[in-house]
Amino acid sequence: MDILKVKNYEEMSKTAAEYIIKEVRQYPSIKLGLATGSTPVGTYKHLIEDHKSNGTSYKDVTTFNLDEYIGLSGNHPSSYRYFMNSILFDHLDISKKNTYIPSGVANDMEKECFDYERLLDRRAGIDLQILGIGSNGHIGFNEPGTSFSSKTHLVDLAQSTREANARFFSNLDEVPDQAITMGISTIMKSKEILLLVSGEAKSEATKQLLAGNIAEQFPASILRKHTNVKIIADKAALAEIRVHS
Ligand code: PGA
Helix, strand or coil, X not given: CEEEEECCHXXXXXXXXXXXXXXXXXXXXXXXXECCCCCCHHHHHHHHHHHHHHCCCCCCCEEEECEEECCCCCCCCCCHHHHHHHHCHHHCCCCHHHEECCCCCCCCHHHHHHHHHHHHHHCCCCCEEEECCCCCCCECCECCCCXXXXXXXXXXXXXXXXXXXXXXXXXXXXXXXXXXXXXXXXXXXXXXXXXXXXXXXHHHHHHHHHHCCCCCCCHHHHHHHCCCEEEEEECCCCCCCCCCC
């Protein structure tokens, strides 16, 4: 794993955006894997600014999001579909039909999982996956203990995840108990992964990721087996690790 140490959240966001923009310009029909949460918001802001000022086009880009809450339709302000539309897609020239997010309200969720996995396989997978990490080591919504061979599946959210995400809801009770997420093997099929980590709250997880055992109890640890992972982490996230910058 390549680790790039940056000063702070802003520098992480700018560096990540520059990397993505370079890839999009070089491969206009790139397939991007996208993440939600607070970590990538700054990166997305830079993508929008660049699109507006330099005209980088997303008209041939396809995106696949990692996950969605069960029970929230795309119109729900706390759904990841709503989040992605309002924070990114609405501000780019991307065609919404090329933006895939698993549905949290499909009638048959088993089929939805199967179809999402098959869609990714049929489209020959993700070229560049943007990833965050939960303080418990989750990637996507793959909570500790998830099988490394998992495909897109339904998960029960860890209480710590529900609490961490309660800030996106009016109160904790409103945070769904379940989600649909790409599995760990699904994520590992991405040709390249860009992992963004910022803040002291992630320093324990970062240490565990870089120096702990590769174990299902810490899902992100599997990334050490991927051959093309770049980590952009800020000083605070790397506080417990010695890295040459
Ligand atoms: P965050 O979430 O970016 O909101 O910290 C990351 C994650 O849970 O994967």
